[in-house]
Amino acid sequence: MPQPVQYRGMALIVPDNDSEWKEFYEHARAHRLVVRKCNACGLMRYPPTHACPWCMDLGWTWQEVSGRGTIYSYEIVAHAIQPGFKALTPYAVVLIELDEQRGKPTADEALRVIANLVQPDFTPEPEANVAIGKRVRVVFQDLADHMALPQFTLSEEPAPGRLWRLPG
Amino acid sequence: MNTLRDKYCIVGVGETEYSRSSRRTTRAMAVEAIRKAILDAGLKAADVDGMLDYQGGDSTLANSVASDLGIRFNFYMDVMGGGSSTEALVGLAMGAIEAGMCNTVAIYRSMNGYSEFRIGGTGARAAQPVRGLDLAQVPYGMRSAGQNFAPTFMRHMYEYGTTSEQVAHVRVAHSKHASQNPKALLKERVTVQDVLNSRWIVKPLHLLDCCLETDNATCIIVTSTERARNLKHRPAYIMGVAGRVSKPRLDFHWAHGPISRVAGYYAKDIVFPQAGITPEDVDVTGSYDAFTFTTMLQLEEYGFCKKGEGGAYVSSGIIELGGKRPNNTSGSHLCEGYTHGMSMVIENVRQLRGTVDDYCPRATDGVHTYDYSPGHCRQVKDVEITMNLGWAMPATGSALIMRR
Numbered sequence A: 001m002p003q004p005v006q007y008r009g010m011a012l013i014v015p016d017n018d019s020e021w022k023e024f025y026e027h028a029r030a031h032r033l034v035v036r037k038c039n040a041c042g043l044m045r046y047p048p049t050h051a052c053p054w055c056m057d058l059g060w061t062w063q064e065v066s067g068r069g070t071i072y073s074y075e076i077v078a079h080a081i082q083p084g085f086k087a088l089t090p091y092a093v094v095l096i097e098l099d100e101q102r103g104k105p106t107a108d109e110a111l112r113v114i115a116n117l118v119q120p121d122f123t124p125e126p127e128a129n130v131a132i133g134k135r136v137r138v139v140f141q142d143l144a145d146h147m148a149l150p151q152f153t154l155s156e157e158p159a160p161g162r163l164w165r166l167p168g
Numbered sequence B: 001m002n003t004l005r006d007k008y009c010i011v012g013v014g015e016t017e018y019s020r021s022s023r024r025t026t027r028a029m030a031v032e033a034i035r036k037a038i039l040d041a042g043l044k045a046a047d048v049d050g051m052l053d054y055q056g057g058d059s060t061l062a063n064s065v066a067s068d069l070g071i072r073f074n075f076y077m078d079v080m081g082g083g084s085s086t087e088a089l090v091g092l093a094m095g096a097i098e099a100g101m102c103n104t105v106a107i108y109r110s111m112n113g114y115s116e117f118r119i120g121g122t123g124a125r126a127a128q129p130v131r132g133l134d135l136a137q138v139p140y141g142m143r144s145a146g147q148n149f150a151p152t153f154m155r156h157m158y159e160y161g162t163t164s165e166q167v168a169h170v171r172v173a174h175s176k177h178a179s180q181n182p183k184a185l186l187k188e189r190v191t192v193q194d195v196l197n198s199r200w201i202v203k204p205l206h207l208l209d210c211c212l213e214t215d216n217a218t219c220i221i222v223t224s225t226e227r228a229r230n231l232k233h234r235p236a237y238i239m240g241v242a243g244r245v246s247k248p249r250l251d252f253h254w255a256h257g258p259i260s261r262v263a264g265y266y267a268k269d270i271v272f273p274q275a276g277i278t279p280e281d282v283d284v285t286g287s288y289d290a291f292t293f294t295t296m297l298q299l300e301e302y303g304f305c306k307k308g309e310g311g312a313y314v315s316s317g318i319i320e321l322g323g324k325r326p327n328n329t330s331g332s333h334l335c336e337g338y339t340h341g342m343s344m345v346i347e348n349v350r351q352l353r354g355t356v357d358d359y360c361p362r363a364t365d366g367v368h369t370y371d372y373s374p375g376h377c378r379q380v381k382d383v384e385i386t387m388n389l390g391w392a393m394p395a396t397g398s399a400l401i402m403r404r
């Protein structure tokens, strides 16, 4: 990727030798959410890393996942630090637990991803609609010819378990 | 267990003014803090032959400050790190002395944390390009410490029913302690309602759930018990130390839950057996208060109450002066000023000596009134054992147990 991608006042830098992120973002630009899958034990991991944290094997392949998941935790930023986010407050940052590989290889492990919870135009989902337990699906915010940012939006599916949001 | 219990001590402590406008370099502040600690110990520059410091590209390295003070090294290292580094470096200092590399180590932290490099991620830090692992969070408007920790706090509330009111008591307690501290930036006592009425920063954190960015330098001096015998103050004996202990998947700890668990879950099994004590034996705690929640989460994880009952523990009065086990009696990061943890170790050393620098006229001689009404005493009676719980982030922490 030749030049930094400007996004909300930030310079996102993914050089050609970025052996973690370059292909991840190219897949995202083709609107595929991918994670790395270990060639030896078959477990998937995110973010992109170079050895399997469970078996230390160096072999991996990109694996597309469904992009469906559940809000595992969240925060609502009222006071933005980055200048480009000030106009968006209050905005939600969500920790998404993907459907694939939940509770594996141990009960507390899962494929979890940080993103914003957004509406179709990528503006923040109103705070009243943000809750732990809600179902979400991935959407892709195109930033450049070679880069898109995975984001999440509320899905139509009913929540399978308890819904919870910060009181007040 | 292999333990160095009671073989090493903290013998000197020093700090500069807590301010939001130091108008000088981190080098100047470090020199002042180290000099004070050397004099406090009753040592001379030539007696200090080791130095450790921690920083995040925001401070002055040991070679400059040592030269200023006329110190020649047998050992020194500059370490990258913030919170939870103090306790870890105490352990490294012990190891360097034990290995015969040096005799006495000064550990310092110097930061213009408000006027120069704000830890909140504003100013110079907010303008940095985003690359590498930062891409997993920063493009989503998640950059500051509060933004990085808030999903941990939120999940704790979801899992255990912890409330904003409960954790607000941490601020209430620490503001009470700061009202007895002439050094504190914020000496005004606050109520639970004051915390809840303060504006939101990043939910579930209100403004008053967050600490104070500060300009300050701090220093402690570690040496062997043998060397400590002839020095000025009663030494603070090191019973146990753990640091920097981490959770699995440190690069992205969200992947390995429960995310409401913090690093103390692992550190406690190192530090308590070393010291040969249990939480019940601890008289004063120093649980790192970058936020009200960090104090609560660590007290709970180290076993001062059951997991999930941290909200009840911190709102019970136990952690206040006059309570059974006061926490951060200086008012600490929430009210005294933010130092990346060393000030909490300094406070506990003074508690063990009985010479906390409060408003009692003869405090430095160890004469206290134990009057905990505003503007008086913050010395705890008959402190035998203190414990520091250092926090870097949910997935990294340190611990230090000292006795008198």
Ligand SMILES: [Zn+2]
Binding pocket: A038, A039, A040, A041, A042, A043, A052, A053, A054, A055, A056, A057
């Ligand atoms: Zn594997």
